[in-house]
Amino acid sequence: xxxxxxxxxxxxxxxxxxxxxxxxxxxxxxxxxxxxxxxxxxxxxxxxxxxxxxxxxxxxxxxxxxxxxxxxxxxxxxxxxxxxxxxxxxxxxxxxxxxxxxxxxxxxxxxxxxxxxxxxxxxxxxxxxxxxxxxxxxxxxxxxxxxxxxxxxxxxxxxxxxxxxxxxxxxxxxxxxxxxxxxxxxxxxxxxxxxxxxxxxxxxxxxxxxxxxxxxxxxxxxxxxxxxxxxxxxxxxxxxxxxxxxxxxxxxxxxxxxxxxxxxxxxxxxxxxxxx
Amino acid sequence: xxxxxxxxxxxxxxxxxxxxxxxxxxxxxxxxxxxxxxxxxxxxxxxxxxxxxxxxxxxxxxxxxxxxxxxxxxxxxxxxxxxxxxxxxxxxxxxxxxxxxxxxxxxxxxxxxxxxxxxxxxxxxxxxxxxxxxxxxxxxxxxxxxxxxxxxxxxxxxxxxxxxxxxxxxxxxxxxxxxxxxxxxxxxxxxxxxxxxxxxxxxxxxxxxxxxxxxxxxxxxxxxxxxxxxxxxxxxxxxxxxxxxxxxxxxxxxxxxxxxxxxxxxxxxxxxxxxxxxxxxxxxxxxxxxxxxxxxxxxxxxxxxxxxxxxxxxxxxxxxxxxxxxxxxxxx
Numbered sequence: 001x002x003x004x005x006x007x008x009x010x011x012x013x014x015x016x017x018x019x020x021x022x023x024x025x026x027x028x029x030x031x032x033x034x035x036x037x038x039x040x041x042x043x044x045x046x047x048x049x050x051x052x053x054x055x056x057x058x059x060x061x062x063x064x065x066x067x068x069x070x071x072x073x074x075x076x077x078x079x080x081x082x083x084x085x086x087x088x089x090x091x092x093x094x095x096x097x098x099x100x101x102x103x104x105x106x107x108x109x110x111x112x113x114x115x116x117x118x119x120x121x122x123x124x125x126x127x128x129x130x131x132x133x134x135x136x137x138x139x140x141x142x143x144x145x146x147x148x149x150x151x152x153x154x155x156x157x158x159x160x161x162x163x164x165x166x167x168x169x170x171x172x173x174x175x176x177x178x179x180x181x182x183x184x185x186x187x188x189x190x191x192x193x194x195x196x197x198x199x200x201x202x203x204x205x206x207x208x209x210x211x212x213x214x215x216x217x218x219x220x221x222x223x224x225x226x227x228x229x230x231x232x233x234x235x236x237x238x239x240x241x242x243x244x245x246x247x248x249x250x251x252x253x254x255x256x257x258x259x260x261x262x263x264x265x266x267x268x269x270x271x272x273x274x275x276x
Numbered sequence: 277x278x279x280x281x282x283x284x285x286x287x288x289x290x291x292x293x294x295x296x297x298x299x300x301x302x303x304x305x306x307x308x309x310x311x312x313x314x315x316x317x318x319x320x321x322x323x324x325x326x327x328x329x330x331x332x333x334x335x336x337x338x339x340x341x342x343x344x345x346x347x348x349x350x351x352x353x354x355x356x357x358x359x360x361x362x363x364x365x366x367x368x369x370x371x372x373x374x375x376x377x378x379x380x381x382x383x384x385x386x387x388x389x390x391x392x393x394x395x396x397x398x399x400x401x402x403x404x405x406x407x408x409x410x411x412x413x414x415x416x417x418x419x420x421x422x423x424x425x426x427x428x429x430x431x432x433x434x435x436x437x438x439x440x441x442x443x444x445x446x447x448x449x450x451x452x453x454x455x456x457x458x459x460x461x462x463x464x465x466x467x468x469x470x471x472x473x474x475x476x477x478x479x480x481x482x483x484x485x486x487x488x489x490x491x492x493x494x495x496x497x498x499x500x501x502x503x504x505x506x507x508x509x510x511x512x513x514x515x516x517x518x519x520x521x522x523x524x525x526x527x528x529x530x531x532x533x534x535x536x537x538x539x540x541x542x543x544x545x546x547x548x549x550x551x552x553x554x555x556x557x558x559x560x561x562x563x564x565x566x567x568x569x570x571x572x573x574x575x576x577x578x579x580x581x582x583x584x585x586x587x588x589x590x591x592x593x594x595x596x597x598x599x600x601x602x603x604x605x606x607x608x
Contacts, residue, residue, distance in 0.1 A: 012403045024401040027393075028386065035388040099383035106347045107401035108372040177304040271309070272294050272341070272350040 029121035074197035076133035083126025084163035144228040158246040159220035165253035172264035284485030285323040289355030292316040315341035326483040333506035376446030380458040436467030532586040
């Protein structure tokens with residue numbers, strides 16, 4: 001066998017490149033999961049405690065039987081979307097600090113795919129975490145409409161996609177300024193208040209409620225509560241409308257997010273600050 | 277004889293001016309770039325298939341900027357950089373498929389993954405089909421003598437082994453050109469020698485075009501390569517090391533005499549000829565004037581010539597030779 005494997009540039013279709021890139025990055029994540037097996041187990045174990053916290057709190061307050069599931073679904077969604085939102089910035093910063101980002105960038109894949117590919121596994125495990133939280137709630141006596149689960153998973157998927165799109169804005173920020181966590185942390189905390197993680201957004205005063213409609217968390221939490229809890233949810237938007245808004249949000253945010261990421265990449269490349 | 281079609285890496289008037297970080301960006305992050313810096317200034321270079329070109333220069337000479345332009349991590353401000361006719365700015369993604377890049381640091385490897393897993397990841401991102409990858413990974417690991425470490429976690433490998441793994445990763449997709457950024461940086465001299473011997477063999481066998489930077493000048497000499505001496509973005513010398521020696525070297529001549537008294541007498545004679553002479557026991561060292569044959573010096577020594585037991589030419593160490601190129605280039 002000769003070392004000279006391709007005699008010229010090996011042409012690949014766009015779809016092939018996307019698949020190869022996604023597979024490559026998922027492979028890195030699986031290797032990392034295997035590197036620290038206990039931390040993965042502990043991460044799933046850790047979600048038991050917030051579920052118990054809301055369970056005992058709702059028992060103590062004894063306002064209504066649905067309070068526990070209202071709080072649990074809101075918290076599970078926030079926890080699930082949190083990974084999609086912050087996973088990329090954490091990963092990108094880590095790669096930049098450790099020096100592996102340069103290695104990723106010299107691979108022959110379109111750079112615009114990197115932020116998405118880097119966050120696929122983390123987004124998936126985040127969504128799984130949300131499902132585990134709800135499942136623990138069911139074991140503690142909570143109830144949901146089992147028939148609505150497929151649609152609820154679709155809403156969760158759309159929420160994860162929307163947060164990934166927002167993550168690409170943060171990725172652009174990190175490329176240029178090397179620090180993005182504070183921005184994402186700020187957004188993330190604001191989203192849990194504005195999205196109504198522990199209460200319906202009707203509780204918010206009108207002068208701030210308008211901001212709730214700007215974060216995807218609001219639509220995901222509201223739709224999830226309505227789908228899984230029915231009329232007891234206290235939601236006020238038709239789930240079909242929430243799904244439509246989330247879909248549009250995903251398309252617009254992805255298009256603009258990847259555009260901004262691409263512009264940041266070009267500027268960083270020109271200034272010579274890419275990966276350093 | 278090399279043909280124009282053999283040209284793999286070609287730089288023409290390559291210039292890189294790092295602009296200062298825009299003011300609006302400095303609001304978010306403090307920047308060290310407040311003034312423009314010219315990292316490369318009209319660099320011309322051609323590396324053909326089967327050729328090694330060593331890029332030599334002090335820190336800030338522009339070596340890394342050149343490499344980063346070639347692999348697409350930054351863009352040129354002027355001139356062109358091509359690999360097999362592909363433009364580094366426009367066809368960066370394709371270039372990254374035919375250029376194997378070996379970064380200087382171990383950190384570029386996934387430290388807790390095995391050697392095989394590191395190569396699998398790289399191969400998939402390179403678009404290598406699974407079956408070919410499965411055949412090729414053992415082959416490249418065998419080539420760099422790491423077959424026994426296939427399933428070893430990288431963190432447990434020695435510095436020399438990690439360097440060889442980085443080389444294996446660069447070789448995996450079968451590149452036509454290699455860019456080696458200080459490949460022997462943290463490697464001990466014996467392992468470094470092995471690595472360089474391997475690189476030289478690969479260049480011969482596979483007719484790879486290799487760009488290499490190293491601060492170890494003895495290694496560059498051992499590579500018998502072309503050399504590009506750079507200083508603050510400009511080329512001070514470009515050509516092979518033999519021509520560099522012919523053009524710039526002023527070797528010292530050592531005369532060994534019967535006793536120290538005769539050595540001092542000979543040194544006085546050389547000083548009278550206008551040469552600088554140093555006595556060390558019964559030997560004298562001097563540096564003849566440029567382009568003056570040793571015979572001319574000997575002919576002026578008169579009866580002392582018969583007292584000389586040995587005459588020996590001492591070649592200049594490459595380090596001194598390069599320093600001289602920089603010094604004289606400075607004076608021009």
